[in-house]
Amino acid sequence: MGILQKADRCMDEAAALFGENKLFLAENKAQETAGLYKSCGAYEQMAKTVNFMGVIYASIGDLSMSIDCYLEAMDVAVEQGSTEIIMLVNNNIGSLYMELGLYEKAIRYFNEALELCKPPLHGERDSYYQELLMLHLNLCISYTGINEFEKAEKHLSDAILFNEIAGSDKNRFLIDMSQAHMLWKMGNEDEVRDHVEELVEGAINNINSANYVLEILSLCNLFMNMGEFDAWKKVIVEYERFAIETENLFFQKTCVKMWMKYESAMGDTEAYNKLCVYYANLHSMQVKEQIKRLGDTIDLKLQLQETEYERRKAVRLNYTDMLTGMGNKFKMRNDFEKLVSKNQDSDGAGITFGVVDIDFFKSFNRNSGRVTGDAVLKELSSIINESIKDKGMGYHFYGDEFYIILQETDEDIIKNIAEHIRLELAKKQILHESSKVDEYLTVSQAYVTAPDVKVPDEFSKLFKTVDEVLNDVKEKGRNAYKIV
Structure with missing residues (x-):
């Protein structure tokens, strides 16, 4: 019941x-x-x-x-x-x-x-x-x-x-x-x-x-x-x-x-x-x-x-990635549906779905150890949160991929966010000996704009599309971003 x-x-x-x-x-x-x-x-x-x-x-x-x-x-x-x-x-x-x-x-x-x-x-x-x-x-x-x-x-x-x-x-x-x-x-x-x-x-x-x-x-x-x-x-x-x-x-x-x-x-x-x-x-x-x-x-x-506190705690745990403190896949889906509902009720500005992927993270983890790998994931989550504050939300729910939902479709704003993530990570100069693109840790990014998304079912479509765009970035050399 x-x-x-x-x-x-x-x-x-x-x-x-x-x-x-x-x-x-x-x-x-x-x-x-x-x-x-x-x-x-x-x-x-x-x-x-x-x-x-x-x-x-x-x-x-x-x-x-x-x-x-x-x-x-x-x-x-x-x-x-x-x-x-x-x-x-x-x-x-x-x-x-x-x-x-x-x-x-x-x-x-x-x-x-x-x-x-x-x-x-x-x-x-x-x-x-x-x-x-x-x-x-x-x-x-x-x-x-x-x-x-x-x-x-x-x-x-x-x-x-x-x-x-x-x-x-x-x-x-x-x-x-x-x-x-x-x-x-x-x-x-x-x-x-x-x-x-x-x-x-x-x-x-x-x-x-x-x-x-x-x-x-x-x-x-x-x-x-x-x-x-x-x-x-x-x-x-x-x-x-x-x-x-x-x-x-x-x-x-x-x-x-x-x-x-x-x-x-x-x-x-x-x-x-x-x-x-x-x-x-x-x-x-x-x-x-x-x-x-x-x-x-x-x-x-x-x-x-006390009952209400425990309930809220359980909700937070169910919606939170324990390593980074970012939202997990359940929260991402929930937030997406809320934004879609908001767009249905008003003349919303649309949304942009993005993904940030650490280049050659498996080999980095293998060479540096999981503890160092986890520290890198936390570092990148902080950079992403700082880059998108007031404009959207970031999520991490497995491996080296971070997803982003932006309440924005302006290409210049998205470029600034992608550049900020790339440059802030570069400043950290995290050595990546097994990388094939740079001596330091880098990321590949993909963003798909949806100016008029008003159907919750479009989540799966956008999720698939942004992964396809990311694969394209990887095939062309990584350490870059693409906006479609």
Whole structure:
């Protein structure tokens, strides 16, 4: 199984754990997923995963980690040009502001997200109407928060419309609760009281860890303001069951705060004081848990970093000639295909394929020894790299032949490179007693220009052609170069 397939599977597992309210397990699996996507260069999927991690952190009350994830996801999404992820992040940042009661800031982010929530170009994205529904609901809640009821009503109507188009009832409770808050603040108290039992039933039957805490807190505040103490208590009891089942200290702390507010409103001082002590104990346990999670997160990130380092090291080894440090034949083919792709996407300047061959190197190796021969190969690799810097790349993958790919087809520039290689090697005055052309080490060179290469398959053709040109140079006496 490839890394990308493994990452996709991990993402499915993280989403499943989140749906089961196993938030800490979902967090760890999502972190692993993000690392896998990053290691194989799937940056858009990585951004989506990091955004999902932000949702998980928000669900467990860690707003600091949540915003860190959203900002990281935003940076990657902007770099990748992923409008959908930018839209999702804007919506999530708006939700954080809305949760804090900073409605005007929330509205800014929700409106930016709405601007980006465009219909898909090909077919219909399953989540499109769901995204529109949530954005309009969030805007309804936020405009209600600042008493701009006309705008709130408009967004509520849009949310109801998109919910009908989506054909799903899973957001009915959130729609009903948003409408109840708006009507209560508008002074339509009797209409809200007529639907108290429906709201309680909705709270009991619509548990979703992503939004449930905010929804329940909001509903409890509404019932407190209405003086609906029986309904208020029913909702807290149901939320307490949810908090205990999930074994989530953040949920349990939130539940205790709800009970504290309830007992205070009921005037039961003794019960309230006991809850205060219980809340302090839960807070201490949560701090210890956060420290442990932070340690686990550091361990996981270091592990992923080490894995990524080993992967890059393996890639470097697979692409590098160990003797000279130049690229090998695999890297040469890979670089050639990248240049061809670049030429396809733009009006590229073409490329030149070259080869540099040490004259009578076998006899030199035989007389001077392999250690000296290896030193010569290293020396020539340095000369080639210096001669072609900023204009191309050099490769060595067997024997005494060095290949060059130049992002150039200008004959004068190629001549200058060939001359520079010849003269710099001559300056070294490396004795070659068995040479038939000079007392010192020399090279033969061949270059084939391809002004309009745009097909990766031309690699084999150019490789064959440059070898034929080199053979021609050798047959005519060596210690020379030819450009065709």
